[in-house]
Amino acid sequence: MAVYTDVAADELADFLGSYDIGELLSYKGIAEGVENSNFLLHTSRGYFILTLYEKRVARDDLPFFLSLMTHLAESGINCPQPVADRQGRTLATLAGRPAAIISFLDGVWPRKPSVVHCAGVGQSLAKMHLAGRDFAMKRANALSVAGWRPLFAAAEARADEVQPGLRDFLAAELDYLESGVWPSDLPQGLIHADLFPDNVFFIGDEVSGIIDFTFACTDLLAYDVAICLNAWCFEADHAFNVTKAQALLSAYTRVRPLDAAEQAALPLLARGAALRFLLTRLVDWLNVPEGALVKPKDPMEYVRKLRFQQNVASIRDYGVEIAGAVA
Ligand SMILES: Nc1ncnc2c1ncn2[C@@H]1O[C@H](COP(=O)(O)OP(=O)(O)O)[C@@H](O)[C@H]1O
Numbered sequence: 001m002a003v004y005t006d007v008a009a010d011e012l013a014d015f016l017g018s019y020d021i022g023e024l025l026s027y028k029g030i031a032e033g034v035e036n037s038n039f040l041l042h043t044s045r046g047y048f049i050l051t052l053y054e055k056r057v058a059r060d061d062l063p064f065f066l067s068l069m070t071h072l073a074e075s076g077i078n079c080p081q082p083v084a085d086r087q088g089r090t091l092a093t094l095a096g097r098p099a100a101i102i103s104f105l106d107g108v109w110p111r112k113p114s115v116v117h118c119a120g121v122g123q124s125l126a127k128m129h130l131a132g133r134d135f136a137m138k139r140a141n142a143l144s145v146a147g148w149r150p151l152f153a154a155a156e157a158r159a160d161e162v163q164p165g166l167r168d169f170l171a172a173e174l175d176y177l178e179s180g181v182w183p184s185d186l187p188q189g190l191i192h193a194d195l196f197p198d199n200v201f202f203i204g205d206e207v208s209g210i211i212d213f214t215f216a217c218t219d220l221l222a223y224d225v226a227i228c229l230n231a232w233c234f235e236a237d238h239a240f241n242v243t244k245a246q247a248l249l250s251a252y253t254r255v256r257p258l259d260a261a262e263q264a265a266l267p268l269l270a271r272g273a274a275l276r277f278l279l280t281r282l283v284d285w286l287n288v289p290e291g292a293l294v295k296p297k298d299p300m301e302y303v304r305k306l307r308f309q310q311n312v313a314s315i316r317d318y319g320v321e322i323a324g325a326v327a
């Protein structure tokens with residue numbers, strides 16, 4: 001359960017006095033997520049989500065996330081909406097943390113994503129990329145290549161506790177990805193940057209909404225696709241599922257084609273995406289704050305995905321067919 005900062009009932013009631021969302025009937029910490037503290041609020045007006053922003057979120061970034069959710073909703077992407085207090089403010093402070101209340105989204109995230117789910121996320125991701133084109137705000141990706149070495153530095157001394165040899169494996173991969181191979185000239189725009197299954201809600205087989213814009217930023221659009229390939233297209237036994245990858249990529253490219261350079265870069269971007277999530281997971285695995293109610297995510301899952309992506313030279317190696325030229 002991700003609750004790093006607890007909120008006392010009287011403190012919460014006092015806080016909610018600034019909002020016009022009805023009377024608090026009950027609240028509880030949410031048993032998912034690893035980044036922030038989230039609470040489900042049940043009030044006489046319905047359900048809401050209260051987020052206290054924690055470790056990786058700078059307060060200055062919050063207006064970007066909150067405006068983005070409004071922009072996407074106006075562009076037809078179903079996502080939570082910030083709830084303003086009586087003075088029109090969507091950003092507040094609670095228990096010493098930046099805090100926001102957002103609307104509750106119906107739907108369930110897929111515990112075992114199917115081919116249909118993969119097609120759904122591919123299509124939604126592409127629609128989100130198109131919807132992001134006229135979002136005026138920009139935010140650099142703090143967790144792109146330049147952000148990986150500080151994560152490595154925070155974890156390297158204890159990395160071998162997780163698996164012998166992991167430190168050297170990470171060091172070599174980081175050296176490679178920092179050596180000038182990372183592309184900079186691919187199409188850029190608004191990316192979600194964390195579109196894992198637990199951030200995509202479905203009702204039946206249809207995507208009902210996208211949540212969690214904590215890592216959203218301006219970066220390579222194809223990098224978002226690569227993150228999804230890693231997050232959606234591997235099985236519990238660690239095997240890469242070609243059918244799921246095909247479904248995800250076909251659905252994406254039907255809405256937003258990937259150009260030849262993006263297609264050629266996809267394996268490298270997936271390699272970087274694997275390292276990025278491996279590093280954050282490793283840091284979190286080694287540093288669970290005392291008293292926090294959180295289940296850290298397994299870094300080893302991403303060691304395996306990284307090893308797989310290291311052996312992919314071209315998208316042909318995935319066994320998928322994508323419309324358009326393949327470099
Ligand atoms: N707007 C929402 N509507 C419904 N449930 C939500 C909403 N936002 C978050 N949740 C629930 O809270 C969990 C954690 O939220 P998430 O934003 O992924 O966490 P974190 O802030 O740690 O990244 C989600 O898996 C979901 O169950």
Ligand SMILES: N[C@@H](CCOP(=O)(O)O)C(=O)O
Binds near residue numbers: 033034035194212281
């Ligand atoms: N998706 C990340 C963890 C952060 O996302 P959250 O939505 O679970 O808070 C991972 O799997 O490493």
